[in-house]
Every structure is written in structure tokens, then in C-alpha cells.
Amino acid sequence: MTKREDGKETRRRLLITACEVFAEKGYRKAKVADICIQAGVNVASVNYYFGSKQTLYKEAWQHVLENFQEPVLADTAGGSPQRRLRRHIQTLIQNFTAGGDIGLFSRLYLMEMVNPSGLMQDAWHEIIEPRRRELQDIIRGIAGPDVGELGIRFCELSIVNQCRMFVTIKNSDLEYMLDQPLKPDLIKRLADHIADFSLAGIRAVGTRRDGHPEAPAAGCGTSLAGDPPDP
Amino acid sequence: MTKREDGKETRRRLLITACEVFAEKGYRKAKVADICIQAGVNVASVNYYFGSKQTLYKEAWQHVLENFQEPVLADTAGGSPQRRLRRHIQTLIQNFTAGGDIGLFSRLYLMEMVNPSGLMQDAWHEIIEPRRRELQDIIRGIAGPDVGELGIRFCELSIVNQCRMFVTIKNSDLEYMLDQPLKPDLIKRLADHIADFSLAGIRAVGTRRDGHPEAPAAGCGTSLAGDPPDP
DNA sequence: ATTAATTTAAAACAGTCATTTGAATTTGAT
DNA sequence: ATCAAATTCAAATGACTGTTTTAAATTAAT
Incomplete structure (x- = not known):
């Protein structure tokens, strides 16, 4: 009524x-x-x-x-792979470190990444896959055709985990390790470093012949990750 | 009585x-x-x-x-910086991924690193500093004399955070990203990759002239790290 | 004015854990 | 054997932290 x-x-x-x-x-x-x-x-x-x-x-x-799903992958499309890599890394880090002006989606996404609620598993893959693919394409463009799929993924991990330091390390610890306050300028320089470092890394993977002289035995995998998902 | x-x-x-x-x-x-x-x-x-x-x-x-403080820094002392770097990375990853056979100290250390209790702050620095210094020395040996202190620390972060993926990413997610089970052999190959990747990265930092063509503005630092210490 | 949809404050409930308690038991000395 | 102190034990006690209910009060539309 x-x-x-x-x-x-x-x-x-x-x-x-x-x-x-x-x-x-x-x-x-x-x-x-x-x-x-x-x-x-x-x-x-x-x-x-x-x-x-x-x-x-x-x-x-x-x-x-x-x-609110703003185009986070954004304008990374144009230019040489090198330029795209640099921009991609900068965007990643910007998302990880930006203050109040960052979009809702990015932060929600980020928080879910850091400690997952376990409620988004369905949608989750669809959300990250486009981003992953883009970075992989960039890496492929730099590494060249001789690098296998696994090599690409290794590089992807190397890059993403460098950027993720802003998420996985407490700000104060980061400042301790760098021995100075984490001002925007320092973040920018660190982003640049990661880009340079990674560019060289990818290229090296691209030129390497396979097979390594020294490779001692390794331990077996054991999960050590953070908190479990909520019930 | x-x-x-x-x-x-x-x-x-x-x-x-x-x-x-x-x-x-x-x-x-x-x-x-x-x-x-x-x-x-x-x-x-x-x-x-x-x-x-x-x-x-x-x-x-x-x-x-x-x-129980086994010599984790161990036998990384001898050989060229390149070899030492590779061994250092392997040791790090081994500590991060090893199963039951890993030493008490390493795991305690690791757990305190992942989410700090806040009760060890005094001893903490004394424990990690020797390890940090060793890695920094290795990096310096590879990068050469022209790289400043900050550059060394940047490289340190790049390397450590690649290795820390085993700690900061859930095993299942890692397997998802690599599209295969995280067998010891795969871990070994990933460790090798990280060594190669990082070696090239450090060298690149060593040869680079300073100053970059493109450097857009970055966001400001914001803490996003994990759980707060216990009361 | 009636009625259903909202709002409210307070209580209930559900968990998880560290810590206390007070009684029961063991031990070693006498 | 006996006594007192040291130790063990099961159960209870709190102290949190948060979500979810409840039941009564209020409000808006008819």
C-alpha cells in the first residue's frame, strides 16, 4: 500500500x-x-x-x-615498448602510493589484493587479466621472440614485485632502508630506478642462452603468505 | 626448604x-x-x-x-661479486621457501618480518643489518664506484623485493601467475631468473648517466602496509 | 488516522584468547 | 609418614572486538 x-x-x-x-x-x-x-x-x-x-x-x-572503473591501463598504449614499460611502472607505483586523489576502484582493487576477502574470487580474474596481459605484451616487445612464456612471466613477477614494495613494506621501514623520508620526489626516482633496472633485466633475459653454470639444490615450496581469507 | x-x-x-x-x-x-x-x-x-x-x-x-643462529649469511663470502650475488639470492629464496628443514632462527626471523610483533624492535636492527651490509657490498662490487649510496639501496630493494614474492604472494596465486605448480625445480629456475635479471639491472645502474628524458609527476606517499603491531 | 516502512538505542550474540583461580597432586626434605 | 612448598590441572573469568537482533519509537504516505 x-x-x-x-x-x-x-x-x-x-x-x-x-x-x-x-x-x-x-x-x-x-x-x-x-x-x-x-x-x-x-x-x-x-x-x-x-x-x-x-x-x-x-x-x-x-x-x-x-x-568508477576508470581507465587505469590508460594511455600506456602508444610508443616504444621501453617507453610503455616506464609508463606502466609509473602508473603502477602511482596507484600504489597515491594519496586521496586515487580512484575508488584502484584502491578497492589494491586492498583486495593485499589481503583478499575471499568474496571476490569470481570477478577477480576478469579484473586483473587485462592488466597482466598488457604488461606481458610490453615485456614480450622488449625481450624479443626468443623468450618463452615462462620467461615472460618471470619478468612480470620481477617487475610487479618491485612495484609492490610500496604495498608490502611499511612506509616507515622503507624510509629506514632508504635512510630518508619518502617524499614524492624520492618515489619518482625509485620508480625510475625500477624502470631502468627492469629494462636491463628483461633485455638480459632476451639475450641469454639457456643453461646456467651453477645451480645448487633448492628447498621445497611452502606457503608463507599472509592472512587467510575471511569465512 | x-x-x-x-x-x-x-x-x-x-x-x-x-x-x-x-x-x-x-x-x-x-x-x-x-x-x-x-x-x-x-x-x-x-x-x-x-x-x-x-x-x-x-x-x-x-x-x-x-x-640456533646458524650462519645464514654463510659461505657467500668467496668468489666474484656475480657469483656471490647468485648465491645470496639463492640463500634468501631458500630461506623463504624451504620446508621443515629450515632453521628455527630463519623462520622466526621471517615471521617477524612478515608481520612484526612489535616486541623485537631493539634486537631487530642488529639482526638484519649484517645481512643488509653483505648484500650492499655485493651490489657495490658489481655496480662499480660511480653509483651512489642511494643507487645501491635502490638495487637492494629491487632484489630483496623480488625474493620476497615468496613471502608476500600466496603460493596458490604464484602458481596461478606462473600457470604451473610451484615445484622445487621451478623455484630454482625462478631464483636463477632473479639472479640474471638483477645482475643486468645492477650493471645498468652502474653504467647509466644520470638524468632521464621522461619523468611525469608522481603521487605522494601513503602507508598501505599490512597489519599493525600487537599492543 | 492508519499502516507499513524506516530509524533508533540498546542488547544480544558469537568468537577468540590470554589470564586467573583454587583445588588437587606431586615432590623432597624432615 | 608427614608436611609444606612447588607444580599441575580443569574450569572459569574476563576482556576484547564486532556483527547481528530486537523491540520500541518515529516517520511518510494514504
């Missing part, structure tokens, strides 16, 4: 705020209370409108995917 | 087991109950003998430092 519409507005505010808070803190650390307070609504609203924190998170992702 | 000695044995078992469990799970995830069960003693024993979980952890570290 009676159809009030004012609830929609609350729901909307909640969803939007959830995007922001989840993007800022990640699924695990974002508290329902945080979101509600920041949205200016009652704690009970989450369950009233979404049933649970989990579904709120999923809906937040969906909302961001539909409305 | 009465001096029972059987308590000493319990305390000893507790301490030893604590070393193992802390080494396996890290401070946060290791539960007092875990340790006690594994040691075959009552839960109350921890507080009876050590007062708290915190002091047990500190004593465990101390015990390991005194008795």
Missing part, C-alpha cells in the same frame, strides 16, 4: 560510503560501525538494507565496477 | 616448543593453547613460568639467538 521512498536515499548513502570505507581499509578492517557512522545512519541499517556485511561488500564492488 | 626440580623440565619443554610454534606461525597467530598442547603441558604453565605470552616470545627469541 504505502511506498515510502526515503529509505532508498539511506541505502544509497550507505552503499557509497561503504565503497569509500572498504576502499580505504579493506574488507576485514572496515567495520560496519565505521561505515554507518561515516554515512550518518544507524548501525542496524546495514543488515536492514543488505542483510550482512558480506553482501554489502559485494554490492559495493559491483557498484564501483559499474560506475 | 623444598626445592623441586621437575618444574625446570616443564619450563624447558615449553620454551623449546614456543620457539617452534612461534617460528611456524608468528607471534600473533601462535596461540598459547597451541604451544601448551604441543608441549604436553597445561595452559596455565605459560603464565606460571613466564608471566605472559609476550615474555615467553621474547625469551624464545633470546633462546634461539643464543643457540
